[in-house]
Amino acid sequence: MFDNLTQKLSQSFRNLRGQGRLSEDNIRDALRDVRMALLEADVALPVVKDFIQAVRERALGEEVTRSLTPGQVFIKIVHDELVALMGATNDRLDLQVRPPAVILLAGLQGSGKTTTAAKLALWLTEREKKRVLLVSTDVYRPAAMDQLRNLGRDIGVEVFPSDPSQAPLTIARDALAEAQRKVMDVLIVDTAGRLHVDEEMMREAKDLAAVVQPAELLFVVDAMTGQDAVNTAKAFDAALPLTGVILTKADGDARGGAALSIRAVTGKPIKFIGVGEKVRKGLEPFHPDRMASRILGMGDIVSLVEQVQQDVGQEQAQRMTEKLRKGKGFDLEDFREQLRQLERMGGMASLMDKLPGMGELPAEAQSALADQKPMRRLEAIINSMTPQERRHPEIIKASRRRRIAAGSGTTVTEVNRLLKQFEMMQKMFKKMGKGGKGLGRLLGMNPRNLLKGGLPFS
Template structure:
């Protein structure tokens, strides 16, 4: 996860104060010193850190906190609210023109992932909002740029407007918008040229494109791994073009997160989307409140629910609930559930959205790859239909056959059977939680 180092430091610091029945001003000072160091280490702009610490300190030693029945938790609440405000406060959605198509200029330096992000964003709007986008190849200087966008178009089965590399980007943009009007496209994404650095020629051309098509959005794509440089690039582009928002790429990488925490405060520009991987569906709208919660270890249940709503079949979910209640959940059901969970994304990312998951034994720094999941699937698929429905009949000789058929050690077969039985017991407890709660722990069989 992005912000991993920052998240660990902040969660550790806040944990010391969270359960305190009485919080003194001295406690807040010690905590703020740790928070300040954590933010600076995450490459957050110095002025942004100074302002953030000042705001939190003033609120944390105020009467609302010190006289509260749970002052430690109130301090954590203050940090969460101020971190949310720092990240932008509320979600900033992409524009929708009253007279389609909505014209979106994609700008940025070379190497930030602008062309790929254009495809991801167009794909996101088509899948999530049922929009009909057109992508336009207006980067005539990088030989592979036009070809890359056309390849993405074929991959996504999405139209790409191209006039080759001998026509001016301004003319390409104008004709692309006209084509979008004729074809009744909802959006047209203009993939503009980038440079290795900001120069007059680049900005001059982008200004001409802006003047020609009067875009509803000018989105800057920046690589979050460049830290403070990302903020400097955003300031320069905004000064010249008047940006409407930012898309941060590679937020899933080993990044310190300073760009995301600084951009809104320094430039005033909202982060509209974040790129979280290589796949063409690895882009998400940016929710400041949800990101703040994730950084502070409070989870991100809303995003988890949204992912589930997209991938989980309602009828099958109801059927599963019934099976959980009457304890008739089988290995076939489990195999089907694994398939649906895999569609939601990497499992370690999903677990990170659960409140308090960072404190669960065994989940800290867990790395779950497709191979581990495939091993479990191989074991289950090596069982007969009868064995999958009645796992209690699996004796020593059956275990040997299953192990041989799946190519896995017999110990893994034993472990899966034991964990599956534990899971069924846990499901029974969960289904009866409204009547009476029982504490228990469950390990995913593929961990």
């Protein structure tokens, strides 16, 4: 997400960094570049105008002209205004009501409501330790009911049985009664969508809201539709008492205009962004400050550490921390586990926008890093080794290398390259382990402590 915008802004800011003084001409040229980058990212024109005006007023003031690092201060101003544009802080779900708290999902057909319902149920179950009941009221698309039923089974969340022959309001009432009877914490209601906004859909959504009295009425919208996403959100907001927005398919949107426009146009916060089609690890709370850092190519280390600790597990992270701290014991078994963990987390593609500087890499380099095939070949090579070889790579001589290559369907050259890379990794980890610094410390620390050092603008 934001790939194109990040590259454009990085090119523009590269000329400002390191300058001892900024003139009005420098600032005007930089603002023109920022304006064009935002418009190319499909940000709504009124939003762009207000944003540029806000940055201009601060940039032409003493905040920049009297600074010893004016280029860095200008970038910080852009960052701060991006944060303000997207809502300043993460807007959490408000579930402080008498259980069950009802979450009603609305949106157009194809926006990903059903998958999002399952993702949200899993997130609430794992992160918030809530007991969740799912229900589909989409009687116009029977496949939606089957889809939700299958997704619920896959993630271990109960789905209230519904049938296309029933009325949506009847389904909603019965599901609410069942959630109350079973003392569920949350009831998530998936509603029907249409190919376009129409009165019948809005009337049905209003009636459902009146029946279940939702604590959260969330609009689910496909980020890849750009300006259409903003216009649709505006239409829904005019008809329904929306409490927030969930942007889906955010990983497929290289422009990011919807994320930057929706809050300003509707006044409603983006609460989550959906990434990928997989239900597990496919939903992230939306943090404007972290997203602004991603847009400016500074990465998002806080979210990265949270993701590692969530997916790897605290106990396993601590074991790896101890190995790295001692500077020994990291073998090919550990390396294989790291590859598997990376795949469980969605591969490098899911981490790239969280790593500082990745947005400035050429598109070809980013594509190569996101490719999962090389990692699978590495794992195949390690799988072809004996347990003793994985624990003691130094015993792998020429004949063993030929056997491993044949067993993994690779070449001796690839086996040699893996062993060389692993040897380099071992040396690097030994250096990082000294004094308890480096990756080991990163895995074991509290992500919130990362915020105490401030943002990397100077």
